[in-house]
Every structure is written in C-alpha cells, then in structure tokens.
Amino acid sequence: MSSQTSLATRLARPLVAAVALVWSVSTALVAWYVDTQIQHNFDTELVESAHRQLYPALLDAATPAPAHGVRILGEVPGSDYTEPLSLQLRDARGDLLLRSSAAPDHAFAAPLQEGFYDTRRHRIYTLHEPASGLWLQLADPLEERAQARWRTASGLIAVLLLMLPVLLWLIHWIARRELHSLRWLQAQIQQRSGDHLQPLALADLPRELHQVGQDVNQLLHRLHLALDVERALAANAAHELRTPLASVRLRLHTAIEQAEASGSGHIALAQIQPILQALHTLSHRTERLLQLSRAEAAAQxxxxxxxxxxxxxxxxxxxxxxxxxxxxxxxxxxxxxxxxxxxxxxxxxxxxxxxxxxxxxxxxxxxxxxxxxxxxxxxxxxxxxxxxxxxxxxxxxxxxxxxxxxxxxxxxxxxxxxxxxxxxxxxxxxxxxxxxxxxxxxxxxxxxxx
Missing domain, CATH: 3.30.565.10 (Histidine kinase-like ATPase, C-terminal domain)
Structure with missing residues (x-):
C-alpha cells in the first residue's frame, strides 16, 4: 500500500487547521466582547440598585440607632433585586451608619468618591447624597462575575471542540467530491496507450483541469504523430530500399559470375557503374527517409x-x-x-x-x-x-x-x-x-x- 496521502486529505488538513485557527481567534474575540457586555450589564445593574436603595437607606438611617452596633437595613418593599445586597451607608467622616445583612460590619476598603472601585473580592459602586452628605456604597462579588465569564467561555470552547470533528469530515468530504473530476481525468489518462491515443473528454471540467486536459491532448497528439512517423519510417524504409538493394545484389552476382567465367579475375567497368549508381540511389533515398522523419517531428x-x-x-x-x-x-x-x-x-x-x-x-x-x-x-x-x-x-x-x-x-x-x-x-x-x-x-x- 502506498504511503502517499490523497490530495483530498492534503487539502483538508491545512483547511481544517486554518479554519480552526480563525475560529479560535473568532471565539476569543467573541468571548472578549461577551465578557465586556456582561461586565457592562453587571455595572448597570449595580448602579440601578444603588439608586433604588439610596432613599430606603436614608429613611432607615433616620430611625434611632440600636444600643449596640450598626443599623441593619430592612427589606425594601417592591425590590426586584433577589441577590443578597452588600450595602453600607457612611457619613462624611467615613463612619458606618447603616449596612445590609449581607454586608460586613466594618466599612468597605473603598474611598468616599462617586464611581466604581475594585477590591480583591468586590466591585464597589459609591453614590453621594449631597443634601445629607451621606455616602452609599453597594458591592458586587467578583466571583459571581468570574463564574459568568467562565460559563460563557466554556460554552464557546465546547461548541468549538464539538464542531471541529464535524468540520474535518465535512471539508474532507467536500474536497473528495470536488476532486472527483481530477480522478475522472486520471482514469482517462490511465486508459491511454500506444494503441489508444484518442483525445481526452474535457466536458464539465474546472478551468484549471480543462487547461491540463488540453495540454495532455496536445501531448497525445504529438505522441500520435511521433508514432506515425516511426511506423511510416519503417514502412518507407522497407518499401524504398527493397529495389536498390536487390539491384545491388543482382549486379554483384552477375559481375562475379562473368569474372569466374572469363577467368580474368577483373570486373569490367561497365559492371561497376550500375552498382555505384544503385548505391547512390540507396543513399539518396535513405537521406529522404531521414528528412521525412525530421519534417514530421512535432516540435519546431x-x-x-x-x-x-x-x-x-x-x-x-x-x-x-x-x-x-x-x-x-x-x-x-x-x-x-x-x-x-x-x-x-x-x-x-x-x-x-x-x-x-x-x-x-x-x-x-x-x-x-x-x-x-x-x-x-x-x-x-x-x-x-x-x-x-x-x-x-x-x-x-x-x-x-x-x-x-x-x-x-x-x-x-x-x-x-x-x-x-x-x-x-x-x-x-x-x-x-x-x-x-x-x-x-x-x-x-x-x-x-x-
């Protein structure tokens, strides 16, 4: 069995590698874009939640504080935020006035300035209320965002890994189907021989293979001409040289018999001249045969x-x-x-x-x-x-x-x-x-x- 791989396989491998590379880069770009949108959605939700919780937190802050500890924020009626809130309300000095049950009992390690701030475990949004001078800080766990990022990336990677075998089979199948015309052309060439030099059928072939087929047909035509020249040369040689050679043999036999009969041992000049003329004719016709072979050569x-x-x-x-x-x-x-x-x-x-x-x-x-x-x-x-x-x-x-x-x-x-x-x-x-x-x-x- 030949160790050479098929053309379909040689085409499919680099195509699959190229598609896999492009797909991987595209997956990375899609993952980056989706992650950006996820982070944006999380930030938008964090800002909206902070604004919804600001006034309930101010109302709770106006109630008398317990004897020990910090006020705990009560449930906000009509709130659609299902996750436990990590909320803290701080005064202008940074002292903790109010917190949610999920928030730590010490102040967040974030400065008192409006906007986002990231700690090791949270992304914190700070909102200022100018009338009271109070600061509301709402924290979102980074772990939750990491889980969302991983779910998105794993889904894209899973699709890539699942589709690569399908893609490999599909590209290989398409390559084999599209190369069917090449195998058909190869089968036609294999059928050609010295007795079968008819032109190849080139209908419905792609442009590149059609050109190859035309070149092969030209080669077959030249081979046909060359074989015709070879056959004709043999026929012409047999036809043209038969009579001069017979004449030479006949003249020589006659001269020898006459010399033997006369006993002189010398061949008369009259017998030599026809022999020389016959040899001249033989040389002349041989030259013509060589000219014919050259004249019918394919390449000029x-x-x-x-x-x-x-x-x-x-x-x-x-x-x-x-x-x-x-x-x-x-x-x-x-x-x-x-x-x-x-x-x-x-x-x-x-x-x-x-x-x-x-x-x-x-x-x-x-x-x-x-x-x-x-x-x-x-x-x-x-x-x-x-x-x-x-x-x-x-x-x-x-x-x-x-x-x-x-x-x-x-x-x-x-x-x-x-x-x-x-x-x-x-x-x-x-x-x-x-x-x-x-x-x-x-x-x-x-x-x-x-």
Whole structure:
C-alpha cells in the first residue's frame, strides 16, 4: 500500500487547521466582547440598585440607632433585586451608619468618591447624597462575575471542540467530491496507450483541469504523430530500399559470375557503374527517409525566416554541383519577404523541390520568391505530370510515371512541412504559359515585418 496521502486529505488538513485557527481567534474575540457586555450589564445593574436603595437607606438611617452596633437595613418593599445586597451607608467622616445583612460590619476598603472601585473580592459602586452628605456604597462579588465569564467561555470552547470533528469530515468530504473530476481525468489518462491515443473528454471540467486536459491532448497528439512517423519510417524504409538493394545484389552476382567465367579475375567497368549508381540511389533515398522523419517531428521553433535569403543559401549550395551550375536560375527579390516558420524544415522542403526539378528534367530550373502573398516557386522544364495524376502525386509511394520516380517520397515531405506551417502546397503542370514542365508553389498564410 502506498504511503502517499490523497490530495483530498492534503487539502483538508491545512483547511481544517486554518479554519480552526480563525475560529479560535473568532471565539476569543467573541468571548472578549461577551465578557465586556456582561461586565457592562453587571455595572448597570449595580448602579440601578444603588439608586433604588439610596432613599430606603436614608429613611432607615433616620430611625434611632440600636444600643449596640450598626443599623441593619430592612427589606425594601417592591425590590426586584433577589441577590443578597452588600450595602453600607457612611457619613462624611467615613463612619458606618447603616449596612445590609449581607454586608460586613466594618466599612468597605473603598474611598468616599462617586464611581466604581475594585477590591480583591468586590466591585464597589459609591453614590453621594449631597443634601445629607451621606455616602452609599453597594458591592458586587467578583466571583459571581468570574463564574459568568467562565460559563460563557466554556460554552464557546465546547461548541468549538464539538464542531471541529464535524468540520474535518465535512471539508474532507467536500474536497473528495470536488476532486472527483481530477480522478475522472486520471482514469482517462490511465486508459491511454500506444494503441489508444484518442483525445481526452474535457466536458464539465474546472478551468484549471480543462487547461491540463488540453495540454495532455496536445501531448497525445504529438505522441500520435511521433508514432506515425516511426511506423511510416519503417514502412518507407522497407518499401524504398527493397529495389536498390536487390539491384545491388543482382549486379554483384552477375559481375562475379562473368569474372569466374572469363577467368580474368577483373570486373569490367561497365559492371561497376550500375552498382555505384544503385548505391547512390540507396543513399539518396535513405537521406529522404531521414528528412521525412525530421519534417514530421512535432516540435519546431518558429522564427522569422527571410525567404530570399533562404533561397540564396540553397541556390549557392546547388551551384556547387555540376548538374546545377548552369541550369538553376535564381534572382533575389528587391525587398525582403519574411514569414514565420522553422528554417531547417523549410530548407528541407525547398531542397527537395529543387533536387526533384534538377533530377527529373534536363532543362533550366527557375527559383523565385513572390511577395504577396509570400510564396516560394520552383519551375522546371521537364515532361510534366498528367493533370489526372496531380491530386495523388503528393501521396507516399505514388508516382506519376517511371520518369519521375523521385516524386514518390520527396513531395510527401514537402506536403508535411507545408501543413505544419499552415502553407498551401500546389503543383501545376504544365507551367502556366508553357506546354510542359511542373510548377511547385509554397504559399504561406502571411508575412511578418522584416
């Protein structure tokens, strides 16, 4: 069993911790606010009680004092104060004149000045009666207030402790429910394999997962293309190399038999040349296969490509070959024609077009660049291709006739590169205004400022 925790659990833990922290701070603030209100209510009740008890205490103080001790305050008719009162009435000198039965028989340790005063055990409110000069002091036990504060805090803490497990379960349940789409996406990815690379279904996914799904679909598309290239490379290699290899074997066997029959031990030059030509064809087709593999690669770096400079570079490269020195005609344009693309694969496409035109025609080959819309044009003066064969000659292994064997693979490479660049690749035969030849044209969707 894996020791890794689920994403729902990893989300629930910090969420519960954060909520518990916020709740604890909120509980503390609520407890502080409730305690403030409780203290305020106690003080208000203490003030009201002091005013209610002032005049009954003055009346009791006017009666003759007992022979020993201090007068005891009698019950006040209609009083709604149910708790035992700790009340004392003192004169201007601070002597105790009257007290309630619950009050101590000695004066409170509080100064004779109006307002509240706290002792170790009581909160005392002092009220002055100016006409008689007497002071009434009413005490409220602090223990009672502490009990009220504790009851409030314990209630809030109990609610917090009781709700935390519920909160943990609820957040974890919500996280698992909301992450169901992630598990569904994961299940779809697990089903994909080399034989099953269909795009993922992305309906009703959250925005973030939808973007992840789109990226996965792009990856699956690139894998699909890569696998297609791999399979096509094997098929193309088997198809294109079978005939040259068979020719090499046949020529070698023939040369060996003739040498053995003549007894000279030397192979005639006439037998060597076809072997060299067959090997040349083998190398040429192998190079085309490598170009095809590269042209159909998924990833390309798009940069600004000057079509005139690209054609100049390739023209200079072909001018180094004897067959192209006087046949390839190229005149750079007056202004730069720039498109967005991958310069390496565009060079492969253009090299194939020029090579086909030079190889399968004996006359001049014209290379040109068009400004609007941006395009590369290669024209040859060969026999051309039948109009009925033009729609199919770009397919792999499809050739118009034996005279143009190279169009079986080279044009499919050009077509793949054109599709990757969003360009249109068209073949026209005969060349417009002529009675023969083939015109190959790569038309790009738009240019960029040089």
């Amino acid at each position: 770096q798009r940069t600004a490509v000057d079509l005139g400079q690209l054609c100049t570079t390739l023209a200079q490269e072909f001018w180094q070959q004897p067959q192209a020195q006087k046949r390839l005609d190229w005149e750079p344009p007056d202004a730069a024609v720039t498109v967005l693309g991958d310069i390496d694969t565009l060079a492969i496409a253009l090299r194939n077009l020029i090579d086909n035109a030079l190889t399968y025609s004996s006359g001049p080959v014209e290379l040109a660049v068009q400004a609007q819309p941006p395009a590369i044009i290669v024209r040859d003066s060969g026999p051309g291709i039948a109009v009925a064969d033009l729609p199919t000659v770009q397919q792999r292994h499809v050739r118009a006739d034996a005279a143009r064997l190279g169009y079986g693979l080279g044009l499919s490479i050009v077509g793949s590169i054109a599709r990757q660049h969003g360009a249109d690749f068209t073949l026209t035969s005969p060349v417009p205004g002529c009675s023969n030849g083939v015109q190959a044209m790569l038309v790009f969707p738009g240019g960029v400022s040089p």
